[in-house]
Amino acid sequence: MSKKAPYLPIFLALSLAATCTALQSDLYSHAKSGGPDQAWREYMSAMDKMHATMASVESSGNPDLEFTRLMLPHHQAAIDMAKTELLYGQDPRLRRLAQEIVTDQQSEIELMQLWILRPPPASEKPDKASSQEQKKEQ
Numbered sequence: 824m825s826k827k828a829p830y831l832p833i834f835l836a837l838s839l840a841a842t843c844t845a846l847q848s849d850l851y852s853h854a855k856s857g858g859p860d861q862a863w864r865e866y867m868s869a870m871d872k873m874h875a876t877m878a879s880v881e882s883s884g885n886p887d888l889e890f891t892r893l894m895l896p897h898h899q900a901a902i903d904m905a906k907t908e909l910l911y912g913q914d915p916r917l918r919r920l921a922q923e924i925v926t927d928q929q930s931e932i933e934l935m936q937l938w939i940l941r942p943p944p945a946s947e948k949p950d951k952a953s954s955q956e957q958k959k960e961q
Contacts (some may be wrong), residue, residue: 862911866904873900891935898928898935 876896883889905921905928912918 839938846897859911865911869900869903869907871905873897888939891939895932895935898932901928902932 844918873896876899877893880889880892883892902925907920908921909925912921
């Protein structure tokens with residue numbers, strides 16, 4: 824075995840680490856290449872998508888359901904904007920806040936989606952007697 828052989832794994836490990844670091848740096852700088860203008864476009868895109876989705880929600884006559892359906896795109900926009908902050912922002916406090924927003928808003932989206940899918944409480948179910956009477960009247 825040559826004297827160079829024991830150093831080969833170390834050399835390969837250091838080369839791999841340097842390559843990974845360079846790739847991460849390249850991805851970060853690629854994201855940054857759009858600069859503030861790209862971040863602004865992404866913020867506005869998130870807002871435009873939110874407004875369009877909220878505007879497409881039709882009235883159901885149920886304030887709870889309407890609240891939930893309108894809050895879903897609102898929370899998704901917050902997540903999208905927070906992800907843009909994580910990609911382009913530099914202030915560590917705002918980046919930490921953005922990460923918390925992603926986590927918290929995603930959790931709240933999941934709760935609202937579960938609420939929408941839940942069976943309605945007995946108070947919201949139509950009364951069988953009154954629905955049978957309505958059928959007789961028709």
